[in-house]
Amino acid sequence: MARKPELGKWLLYRFFARNASARKHLPTTRKYSKKSLASMLQAYGAVYLKPAAGSRGRGVMKVWNDRQGRVIVQHTVRRPIAFATLDKANVHIRRSQGGNVYIVQQAVRLLQVKGRPMDVRVMMQRDRPGGKWLYSGMVAKIAGPSSIVTNVALSHGTVMSVDRALRQAGWTKEQIARTKSRLVQLAHAWAKHFDTYQPYRELGFDVAIDVEGGIWLLEENTGPSHRLFAKNIDGLADYRRIQYRWGRYEQARRRNGPRQCSTPSCGPLPDARKAVTTRQSIS
Incomplete structure (x- = not known):
């Protein structure tokens, strides 16, 4: 029997959200868009952006608001970058995506x-x-x-x-x-x-x-x-x-x-x- 395709992060989130023992242990996750990033930042204060088909931590970004109201974006092990507005941060994020589908996820403390x-x-x-x-x-x-x-x-x-x-x-x-x-x-x-x-x-x-x-x-x-x-x-x-x-x-x-x-x-x-x-x- 042929193997089914491997599920990416978004489909795996939806798959495990159907399971009662897993659902309550899942960080809130959405497909990345300007709207979803804004709403998730408002709800959680900090989020992670991750390539849906990524692995080994590559391409991961963390986004949060600092006390001055700026939007901070940090890539994996690089230094954080500050943006005056979320729109400007989104421009940077879009360029960093490289055309790949991303998810936005609640940042757990x-x-x-x-x-x-x-x-x-x-x-x-x-x-x-x-x-x-x-x-x-x-x-x-x-x-x-x-x-x-x-x-x-x-x-x-x-x-x-x-x-x-x-x-x-x-x-x-x-x-x-x-x-x-x-x-x-x-x-x-x-x-x-x-x-x-x-x-x-x-x-x-x-x-x-x-x-x-x-x-x-x-x-x-x-x-x-x-x-x-x-x-x-x-x-x-x-x-x-x-x-x-x-x-x-x-x-x-x-x-x-x-x-x-x-x-x-x-x-x-x-x-x-x-x-x-x-x-x-x-x-």
Whole structure:
């Protein structure tokens, strides 16, 4: 059976908004236009603009109003640019789009580690075609200096255990354990919802934790990077588990006969594959 096309950020937002367990964890998102940007800025004070088909944090902009009433636009790791009016900011944004479709999204007040925003990657896998979803690990991604994105390669950020990150943010052991358990529970529900579109062998969910402990689903990756987990400064246990389950899936797939592709890219080695990001990676 032919694979369905990969969904971009906008269609994925609409797809997950139909799921009760995901809907309340989604930041408000609209297609970008002058009107939607103005209304979202008025509602939330700060927003992210992201290419609908973008990946790895590339092309992301953050837009907000400063105390002088100016509109500030910052691209990924670049310095912010101030505009006197929203119309002038929109001209700059249009030029930066390069003809690509963008979404505008509510900016979540992300939890910070030593003054830098963080989010969490939760990895879900199958160890055989048609098998049940298995939780394989999670890591915290800490943004690099002056970056609005947590993508490690782009921002020169840090990957560490979620426990370490939340401890450095001042959380107790009980708070950490409760939040990690909830993240795993939600990731199972979200992975099962993804199956209603088409099956995948692995999924990576990028999740924000806000300053009040709220959980926000930022991005769904259908070809998630394994190497991200190899960069964890707190050890390789999750990375080895991920690699092991990838190998188990490959063995089962070969035993089943004809090649079955259940991820956007089915190369023989997971770390040689190019990760496909189907939504966002905000700061």
